[in-house]
Amino acid sequence: MCKIITQNYDFMFILKQLRRKKNINQTDLANVIGVSLRTIQLYEKKDANIPIKNLTKIAQYFEVSLSELYRLELAENGGGYGLDGNQFYGNNEFRPLGEGKYLVTAPFLSTVQQKTYADRFSDDDFMLKCPRTSFMLEEGRAKTYVAFEMDSRAMENGLANGIPIHSVVLGELVPKKNVGRFLDKGGIFIMVYAEGVLCKEVVGWDERTGTLTCHSFNDSPEYADFTLALDEVSQIFALCRKEVPV
Secondary structure, eight states, X not given: OOOEEOOOSOOOXXXXXXXXXXXXXXXXXXXXXXXXXXXXXXXXXXXXXXXXXXXXXXXXXXXXXXXXXXXXXXHHHHSXXXXXXXXXXXXXXXXXXXXXXXXXXXXXXXXXXXXXXXXXXTOHHHHHTSOEEEEEESOOOXXXXXXXXXXSSTTOOSSTTOOOTTOEEEEEEOOGGGHHHHHTTOEEEEEEETTEEEXXXXXXXXXXXXXXXXXXXXXXXXXXXXXXXXXXXXXXXXXXXXXXXX
16 A cells, blocks of 8 residues: 655755755845844754745745755655755655656645645645655656545446545646647546546547546446536546555
């Protein structure tokens, strides 16, 4: 099974390395953030607790997101990754395993978090506080991945391709401007819309009307096929991995 990691929010960031990369000293950074030199010195000590408003200023100054700052700190503490590496992309961490395989660590959205995610998926602070889970992939390209817990029996069919309730599925974000070429091929997609999150097989795509036909594996009448307008979908992910509960 995939491992869910709950984060601790009282953390230090690798400000010293970031400053060196930008060639500024502690006083320069203090002036940018609007705090004292002593405050910056405290921020660079282990287990510093930095207010979110100052974290935001730091992230903006170094042109990274809050989640990227946290990932960089994890990398520094874990060893083997540097500021100039390509092991981090947005909220994802990619760890080479050898033989062309990678371990991708992504935000995990439980069933109770998914409605909030539908409203706040672009909120760095929310994404930073999400638990995280890991999957092994055959590639480590810089893409956006999010893991979702299944909250219905719609994709259950008792077969190997089924997705039972409470399974955890990993989705690769598909840019909406390119979504047509993905939908034309069909497959299983995770769709984020105003009411929450859906996981369905797409069996039809009408580019003229911008609608897709969604199919459930469960043949119960309550899971009948339906159409959904792509304009109603804020994010769409192609399913790439699943973990089924034991």
